[in-house]
Amino acid sequence: MASRALILIEGGAWGCCLFYVQAAKRLGLHPINLSANPAHHDFRAAGCEAIRVDTSNLDALIGECSRLRATHDIAGIICAEERVYATVGKLCRYFDLPGPNPVSIERCRDKFTQRQLLAEADIPIPAYRLAANARDVESSAAAIGLPVILKPAVGSGSVGVRLCRNFDEVARHTAYLLGGKHEWQSLPRILVEEFVQGPHYLASMMGNELIGFGTAEYGPPPHFVFRQLTFPAQLTDEQHECFANVSLSCLRALGLGWGPTNIELRWTGRGPVVIEVNPRLAAAPEPQLLQLAYGVHLITEHIKLVIGDEWNLRKTHSNTAAAQSLFPDLDGTLDYIDGEHLAAAVSGVAEVKFHVEPETPIVRKGDFQDRIGYVIAASPSLAETEAILQRAVDLINWSITPFPPPGEQNNLD
Template identity: 60%
Template sequence: MYHIAGITGFWKPSEWVYAMVGKLCQHFNLPGPNPTSVKCCCDKFVQRQFLKNAAVPVPSFRLAANAADVQKYSAEIGLPVVLKPTVGQCSSGVRLCRTADELTEHTTYLLREEHIWPSSPGILVEEFVNGPFLCAHLIGNELIGVSAGKLGPLPHFFSYESIVPALLAKDQYKRIRDISLDCLQALGLGWGPTNIDLLWTKRGPIVIEVNPRLGGAPDPQLIQLSIWY
């Protein structure tokens, strides 16, 4: 007679898998992530709302359903803006739009019929914030490391380098730790791994995204090595 010791899942860095893992853990009375909290993280707009309501520093944002909304909200926020689908991973469909032409071009791409949406179409129109890229890595409610990365050339957002540990002053590390814990509380997380993308701006650290899972390689491996040595 065999018993289930635990449940996990892997399919790229997808939060939807972890939401299902949480449901299965609840069904089999096993420890696991809260599926409702994970699902909140899967929608970038919903996640932003929770963080903003908890006074976590995030870029200004609006939810657009069509091209007219994108134009309106981009004018309110002011160019340049970042357009991204509300659902997705690996920075797919995320682009900086610096001009009206770029805005129209990327809006058309995101709303075209052949674009595959995991859910109803939605575009997050977001203030462009700039600064060094950092990622906080947590297990449960404990910050175990902060990595520093470099982003590829704009208008796309791809991290191509990681430095672990990030070279931070003690007060900077403390601010990232405090903001990370605020994120967990705001979203109802705190079980298992979480990684939080931030930019250190003139206003201090700004949260870009909270992912209720391990970070992408090689960050977890580098953090493990840094702890060992």
């Protein structure tokens, strides 16, 4: 009898590969990953079969899935990585399997199109303009008013996103984005946005159901990298109602409502403002926080949806869960990183994860790739969770030897 297989495309959201594999196995499925670079996700360590495929090529994916169907019963095809999510939607439609609407995903991934659709639905968003060259960027920044945020029109993980406080910074970041150093996922187009200030919140949703709101704290500007995530957010009844209404309006405006969605918002003097709608599961550690805070295993429920099983988001408990990301303070070579076992032994710590090993070159980019690890803690109260998290983080140490200056490096060579 053919095994019931779940086809993973590129392993899921960043850092979630292992969780997808584990959840699939708990559901009695045989996970098989199709990836352009299987070594990147370390599927062997996760106990998952991996096959190299050009995942940007729909025909190549159809061919490989057709080959697998000869020996497996393909129960579903799943992905949470935004770059290939629309392609996965097309793949699901080809094989008549449940999946996201690829048209909605593509429109949402284009941040300019997303802005237009949200604006047409009278959903509060930052002022914005689209620019294709340096002159357009400068005139757009002048029209909106400094400071502004420059970001690629298509992208994720805060890659290429920067706060520009004056026109010199606008010019420098524009030159970086258009000068060949940034890897574009589409035609080079820059979104110039108003810098909306106020506390940052996250809405986690599945289908048309709201799971909960979390708070997000950034590191120092000019970058936008999450330092700490906490679920649930401490909201007033008014804030909760406003955020919930706006979040559901976003789904309707963008034609979403199938599978996971995460929405970034700020609470401002004029109420909620939608910063971005991401039509996919959020990357780790957000899924772990949802499970610890509410008892909702979102990855498992996502898989159930994909294979056509009944899913539910019933909350089984109420805790406060928080994650602290670990970031290096300089570029160089990592000498050591330790304290993992000591931190993990602190009562209330749920997970300690390092992404790097000694001798790893550290080059900060100002996006999600800078994170070298994280710590997750949970307890019945916010104050207790924050105290647990701080005790654990204080037990972690690392050392980085700065790279030698270019001249000295040449002498060493």
